[in-house]
Amino acid sequence: MKPEIKVYQGDQIGGCITVISTDNTKIVIDFGENLPGAEKESEIEFDWEHENVDAVFFTHYHGDHIGRFMEIPDDVDLYMGEVTFKVMLNIRRAIKDDAAVAKLTERFENGSITFVERAVPICINDDIVVTGYEVDHSAYDAFMYLVEAGGINILHTGDFRDHGHRGHTFKDGKDHNTMLDVIKYYVHKNGRKVDVLITEGTMMGERADEEKFSEKDLLVWARDYFKEHRHIFLKVSSTNVDTLASFYQAAKANGMTMYANSYILKQFRVYRVAGRKHGTRMYDFWNAKQIPFISDREGADNTETYQTLDDMRKNGFVAIVGEYDHYERVMDELSDVNPEMIYSMWSGYLDPKRDAYDEKLAKFCEKYHAFQKHTSGHAYPEFIAQVITAVDPQQMIWPIHTENAEGFMKLDISEELKGRIKR
Ligand SMILES: [Zn+2]
Structure with a gap:
């Protein structure tokens, strides 16, 4: 009853699609467009008719994560942050994409869009439980998702960083790293362990040399x-x-x-x-x-x-x-x-x-x-290493949203964790 995990287009920045399924239930995380000028041009065909997907979860409103939502059949429920929905609607109105505006409005009214809220579990078919936690990113409400499926726990980070305005809070004279705190207090609550970590690695390639600027x-x-x-x-x-x-x-x-x-x-x-x-x-x-x-x-x-x-x-x-x-x-x-x-x-x-x-x-x-003068929306390698170490995935580290998955081997993490990087 172990779940099956499939990642499409994980070896490129943008357009990554993650599919998690058990015998009875299937969810998709993100369904976006390739970024303009992406090295790999053709987008995968996803066979919605035969895949029998129950729900699609969007991590945030960037086009490379949400852009292909019009292809998703009406009977597949969508889950996203409320800001994601509103921002997307504004964009589609601005570019006069009437079909998308109509579709979003219709879906909102008929209840097939559900807003994800921080730490509120969403149960799909009494089978897969998905919980969203906000992460710091250049998009306003970006979520990482904890997916409990087929007896294992999968953490999908979406896009993240810790050098934005929501990456740290200062309380009681101390610096709290938001994401590391969420991992510690929510993800690992009551001793829960993460088996598989699916993490973005945008900055693992040549972009790692960019000036680090919060x-x-x-x-x-x-x-x-x-x-x-x-x-x-x-x-x-x-x-x-x-x-x-x-x-x-x-x-x-x-x-x-x-x-x-x-x-x-x-x-x-x-x-x-x-x-x-x-x-x-x-x-x-x-x-x-x-x-x-x-x-x-x-x-x-x-x-x-x-x-x-x-x-x-x-x-x-x-x-x-x-x-x-x-x-x-x-x-x-x-x-x-x-x-x-x-x-x-x-x-x-x-x-x-x-x-x-x-x-x-x-x-x-x-x-x-x-x-x-620019700040990257994505985590620098040092922070990716900290997240991996904090999550401590028991079985596998799965790099996505990266042109340099090999670079994960050079991260400052334990040899044991390096041995779990999917290659
Ligand atoms: Zn993004």
Whole structure:
């Protein structure tokens, strides 16, 4: 009655699919798209018709984990965080993906989407029990899942790190590592052991050489930098909530206003409500404002826009921009105050030698002399080693979401644990 575990596309970053089944029940964890420019282009065909899947659990809202949800048949239940649902709905509305908006709305209304809550077990067919625990990641509510199936315990980390705003808490003058605490107090509750650890390893490859830079480092850096540079264009992902918060808080501390488009402002409202529920105002984005739009239509009245632009010149700003004409019109209009442009995304998109190279984005960054300040959404190898040691999987360590599973052998973990790495 031992469960069967299958991982598809585990040897690439993004698009990993995990299938766990017993004789009677089958669940899938994550069903996302390959990342743009992923080395392995073709996505696997998943035979939904014959696989008889009971439930799909999503770890978080990034496209490489959730992007293919439209392929999932209606009779398969979906499980995800509430923020994941709301963020995804906002994205699909913004890109006018009407079919996806309709599907999500319908599923929400007919009860086939269930929101995962911290440490609340979900029982599938009285057979597999899945419990989600929040982890620190660049997405707001990212979960790792403890799966109790066929007499063994499997821990699936999803994407994680410990250098974001939710990676540590400071209590009683002590630093608490959130994820290691959850492993200690929840996962290992009452002596429960983990048999199989399925863990991401994004940073095990060449990315391991990147400068190690926490969200807090970023916030502190920006707070200082904005004292001297009060006119800032920022290129950042709309769903990278921690980095958005770092820049927002740094701007606020310097009396500068954050400007963003209406779609990002909508996401800010989702993050604010969720953050407050969890007792933090880090994600408030309270006085973020709509970025001005200069209409180039003949006879258009831009009076109000020019007033806003004057306010921006006077009071300073952090404006979230993108590689589109309407942003460039605003940026060019503000060129008289010599704004700086910060690029807070992975450098790979600007590197012509990579498949992930984005020419339009690269040209845009070059035109405005952008410089990079970026925090990775993924754990550095040192923290992966700490997690493996803390979980202490009894049977197997299964690296996924990595181009360098071999790198796990070089981690600072015991020889005994190294012997359990799946090869
Ligand atoms: Zn992710």
